[in-house]
Amino acid sequence: MDMNELARRVKEASIVLASAGTELKNRALAQIARSLQDGREEIIRANREDLLRSEKENLPGPLLKRLKFDEAKIQEVIEGIHSLIELEDPVGRTLLSTELDDGLELYKVTCPIGVIGVIFESRPDALVQISTLCLKSGNGVLLKGGSEARETNRVLAAIIAGATHKAGLPPDWIALLETRSDVGEMLKMDKYIDLIIPRGSNEFVRYIMDNSRIPVLGHADGICHLYVDEDADIQMAVKIAVDAKTQYVAVCNAVETLLVHEKIAPAFLPELKKAMDARQVELIGCPRTRAVIPAAPATEEDWRTEYLDLKLSVKVVAGLDEAIGHINTYGSGHTDGIITRSGEKAARFMDYVDSGNVFWNCSTRFSDGFRYGFGAEVGISTSKVHARGPVGLDGLVIYKYRLIGNGHIVGDYAGRLKTFKHRKMNKDYGIVTK
Amino acid sequence: MDMNELARRVKEASIVLASAGTELKNRALAQIARSLQDGREEIIRANREDLLRSEKENLPGPLLKRLKFDEAKIQEVIEGIHSLIELEDPVGRTLLSTELDDGLELYKVTCPIGVIGVIFESRPDALVQISTLCLKSGNGVLLKGGSEARETNRVLAAIIAGATHKAGLPPDWIALLETRSDVGEMLKMDKYIDLIIPRGSNEFVRYIMDNSRIPVLGHADGICHLYVDEDADIQMAVKIAVDAKTQYVAVCNAVETLLVHEKIAPAFLPELKKAMDARQVELIGCPRTRAVIPAAPATEEDWRTEYLDLKLSVKVVAGLDEAIGHINTYGSGHTDGIITRSGEKAARFMDYVDSGNVFWNCSTRFSDGFRYGFGAEVGISTSKVHARGPVGLDGLVIYKYRLIGNGHIVGDYAGRLKTFKHRKMNKDYGIVTK
Numbered sequence: 001m002d003m004n005e006l007a008r009r010v011k012e013a014s015i016v017l018a019s020a021g022t023e024l025k026n027r028a029l030a031q032i033a034r035s036l037q038d039g040r041e042e043i044i045r046a047n048r049e050d051l052l053r054s055e056k057e058n059l060p061g062p063l064l065k066r067l068k069f070d071e072a073k074i075q076e077v078i079e080g081i082h083s084l085i086e087l088e089d090p091v092g093r094t095l096l097s098t099e100l101d102d103g104l105e106l107y108k109v110t111c112p113i114g115v116i117g118v119i120f121e122s123r124p125d126a127l128v129q130i131s132t133l134c135l136k137s138g139n140g141v142l143l144k145g146g147s148e149a150r151e152t153n154r155v156l157a158a159i160i161a162g163a164t165h166k167a168g169l170p171p172d173w174i175a176l177l178e179t180r181s182d183v184g185e186m187l188k189m190d191k192y193i194d195l196i197i198p199r200g201s202n203e204f205v206r207y208i209m210d211n212s213r214i215p216v217l218g219h220a221d222g223i224c225h226l227y228v229d230e231d232a233d234i235q236m237a238v239k240i241a242v243d244a245k246t247q248y249v250a251v252c253n254a255v256e257t258l259l260v261h262e263k264i265a266p267a268f269l270p271e272l273k274k275a276m277d278a279r280q281v282e283l284i285g286c287p288r289t290r291a292v293i294p295a296a297p298a299t300e301e302d303w304r305t306e307y308l309d310l311k312l313s314v315k316v317v318a319g320l321d322e323a324i325g326h327i328n329t330y331g332s333g334h335t336d337g338i339i340t341r342s343g344e345k346a347a348r349f350m351d352y353v354d355s356g357n358v359f360w361n362c363s364t365r366f367s368d369g370f371r372y373g374f375g376a377e378v379g380i381s382t383s384k385v386h387a388r389g390p391v392g393l394d395g396l397v398i399y400k401y402r403l404i405g406n407g408h409i410v411g412d413y414a415g416r417l418k419t420f421k422h423r424k425m426n427k428d429y430g431i432v433t434k
Numbered sequence: 435m436d437m438n439e440l441a442r443r444v445k446e447a448s449i450v451l452a453s454a455g456t457e458l459k460n461r462a463l464a465q466i467a468r469s470l471q472d473g474r475e476e477i478i479r480a481n482r483e484d485l486l487r488s489e490k491e492n493l494p495g496p497l498l499k500r501l502k503f504d505e506a507k508i509q510e511v512i513e514g515i516h517s518l519i520e521l522e523d524p525v526g527r528t529l530l531s532t533e534l535d536d537g538l539e540l541y542k543v544t545c546p547i548g549v550i551g552v553i554f555e556s557r558p559d560a561l562v563q564i565s566t567l568c569l570k571s572g573n574g575v576l577l578k579g580g581s582e583a584r585e586t587n588r589v590l591a592a593i594i595a596g597a598t599h600k601a602g603l604p605p606d607w608i609a610l611l612e613t614r615s616d617v618g619e620m621l622k623m624d625k626y627i628d629l630i631i632p633r634g635s636n637e638f639v640r641y642i643m644d645n646s647r648i649p650v651l652g653h654a655d656g657i658c659h660l661y662v663d664e665d666a667d668i669q670m671a672v673k674i675a676v677d678a679k680t681q682y683v684a685v686c687n688a689v690e691t692l693l694v695h696e697k698i699a700p701a702f703l704p705e706l707k708k709a710m711d712a713r714q715v716e717l718i719g720c721p722r723t724r725a726v727i728p729a730a731p732a733t734e735e736d737w738r739t740e741y742l743d744l745k746l747s748v749k750v751v752a753g754l755d756e757a758i759g760h761i762n763t764y765g766s767g768h769t770d771g772i773i774t775r776s777g778e779k780a781a782r783f784m785d786y787v788d789s790g791n792v793f794w795n796c797s798t799r800f801s802d803g804f805r806y807g808f809g810a811e812v813g814i815s816t817s818k819v820h821a822r823g824p825v826g827l828d829g830l831v832i833y834k835y836r837l838i839g840n841g842h843i844v845g846d847y848a849g850r851l852k853t854f855k856h857r858k859m860n861k862d863y864g865i866v867t868k
Binding site for chain 1 (some may be wrong): 548643644667785806820835
């Protein structure tokens with residue numbers, strides 16, 4: 001089957017899935033969990049094949065590690081599905097209800113976006129996670145995985161399609177693209193795909209953002225900042241900087257640049273140096289930083305770099321406004337924090353820093369859907385429209401306006417025979433069908 | 435000044451505008467209204483210049499009509515500004531508040547999107563309308579008007595910038611692009627522009643959607659349908675069809691295609707024909723329609739055509755599912771309605787038709803921000819993300835997560851020293867700054 005026909009079928013099935021009730025979707029999710037459990041030997045066998053072939057093809061070590069999908073990983077995704085079942089259905093919520101005039105009722109009701117295109121590199125757990133998130137939110141999904149994981153992906157997609165069909169959903173809501181063609185073809189399918197979610201390295205995400213007119217949910221860079229104000233508690237600032245830098249270096253919400261008020265720099269920087277030395281963090285500093293502590297010299301490029309490593313760039317600034325200006329120039333709009341005792345300065349920082357997550361006296365590492373209490377995370381978005389920051393299931397829905405009348409025409413209102421009343425109803429949408 | 439520097443300044447000013455309070459923004463809006471009133475002679479003089487030049491350059495009649503900006507138009511935009519002042523500020527609303535753990539408070543708070551790029555053809559009132567909507571919602575705005583209106587646009591932009599500066603806002607929040615360069619340059623400024631709102635013909639909007647990676651809020655086509663079900667009240671169906679087609683033909687929410695259940699066609703079509711004949715509406719029909727009433731033969735192209743004229747294509751279908759399939763294939767996701775006495779069929783239609791506005795027993799012409807009670811309309815969107823259907827001020831805002839802690843680090847939670855509590859707070863964001 002050609003890609004276009006496959007996508008058309010997903011679109012068609014997505015219309016049916018959009019109207020599936022919560023119970024049916026949860027039953028299908030439970031069936032997926034059971035089928036993954038039952039199919040684990042088959043999954044592990046396919047994954048071993050992928051691993052062997054990829055090793056022969058000299059796939060780099062970190063990618064091989066991500067490709068591995070063993071018993072523990074399977075249990076992890078199954079647990080994830082059980083948590084997902086517990087979450088509230090994001091579809092069918094009435095956001096607004098207004099009686100425009102007697103007997104003319106308007107409802108704004110959440111609905112799925114439609115078809116989500118998921119493009120991911122080696123990690124096969126991404127296939128299960130995102131497709132179950134799509135199912136819960138009533139979206140069809142077109143998956144394009146890396147060729148290194150092709151056997152594992154094939155087995156996983158077949159298990160998911162089979163399980164949901166068994167539960168009573170149209171099996172075509174999910175499809176795996178397997179042609180040899182470039183990911184580029186998928187990026188052009190704006191006729192069928194409403195949103196793309198890429199999972200992979202920064203370069204990978206950036207490539208997708210730069211090469212599709214379909215909206216993309218995600219972030220390329222996470223260049224996060226901490227600003228240590230003159231009014232900061234020095235011990236708190238050191239503790240938070242260490243956590244933000246070292247608690248997990250390879251993630252987007254780890255801090256990359258520390259900005260320090262010039263008045264606190266002489267007292268703070270030596271303490272920072274001591275703590276970072278103890279954790280093998282290399283410091284890269286501006287000239288004013290290097291006048292206080294030893295550090296490698298920072299170049300302009302350092303302020304734009306996401307190290308994802310035990311490295312931290314440090315800059316001394318004249319004050320709050322220079323810090324805000326630096327962040328809005330070099331940051332990626334992801335997560336930025338201020339350490340200060342002053343509520344006034346914290347408020348100004350949080351107002352003026354143009355990022356999805358702005359923090360006061362806590363670690364940038366809190367920027368995460370699970371920590372925020374969303375129960376599931378679709379991804380973190382640095383977009384300025386639709387969804388920003390950590391995105392939960394809500395990011396996979398949009399809304400429809402449903403208007404119910406009884407022969408109402410606009411001519412009566414244009415001709416002033418009738419006037420709009422616009423009464424708020426606070427009523428959930430629903431049609432009595434019998 | 436070059437375009438890039440201009441855009442950079444708007445971005446910078448937008449950060450300040452984003453934090454401006456409701457009172458200040460409303461004061462600035464009131465000052466704009468006053469300054470437009472005071473400057474009306476200058477505006478009319480500039481507009482006369484544009485009209486004379488455009489006439490000489492043989493600008494088509496309808497465009498000349500749109501270009502005209504006289505006393506009445508000025509009063510209209512001034513009235514619009516006064517209504518806008520009355521509307522609730524969409525910025526600063528707390529959408530969610532959760533205590534993640536003791537003393538660690540998360541707030542999801544609405545904020546402006548940033549910088550809106552507005553591209554419009556001849557109509558100078560669009561400049562005033564959209565820039566005041568941007569101001570109310572705290573967004574900077576980069577305007578690119580048609581060269582035919584250049585004198586009028588210059589005067590209007592200067593009046594608005596001057597008035598808001600007088601009220602205490604940074605004057606650079608608004609800028610008019612005046613270079614001779616193509617609109618194409620603006621479409622590439624994704625570094626500074628967060629959202630584009632095009633105002634103009636369908637072709638114009640489509641061109642912009644197809645040529646920018648910046649999100650676009652709008653719609654190219656409005657191919658709206660009415661489906662007359664076998665259970666329809668025939669008199670109601672005729673009345674609604676007439677309103678939807680003829681109440682105002684040149685607009686996006688006018689109906690273009692009527693779908694008729696085969697069982698009701700013999701009784702309904704002659705009534706439709708009579709009513710449409712009385713209003714000089716040309717009918718274009720499928721073979722089964724033409725077997726019942728005289729009509730020009732419809733081609734495949736007709737189902738994809740937005741006539742914006744006294745023309746209506748008519749198709750007889752086997753039932754509800756064929757109607758839904760036709761709409762989801764040929765429609766533009768704008769507004770589609772069903773006429774039926776059956777709640778069950780209405781519910782199915784509204785669930786399965788994948789459009790921003792789905793109607794039961796009323797005219798498609800109701801699909802409009804003012805009629806929906808939004809008080810202002812930014813535009814109508816056929817997008818599946820961010821904003822769909824008629825978009826009010828809410829469509830010009832997004833949100834930020836604001837997290838307030840007291841030295842909280844993630845290490846404590848990863849190490850199980852602490853656990854998240856995720857208590858709902860129902861509390862508005864605010865920092866006591868003194």
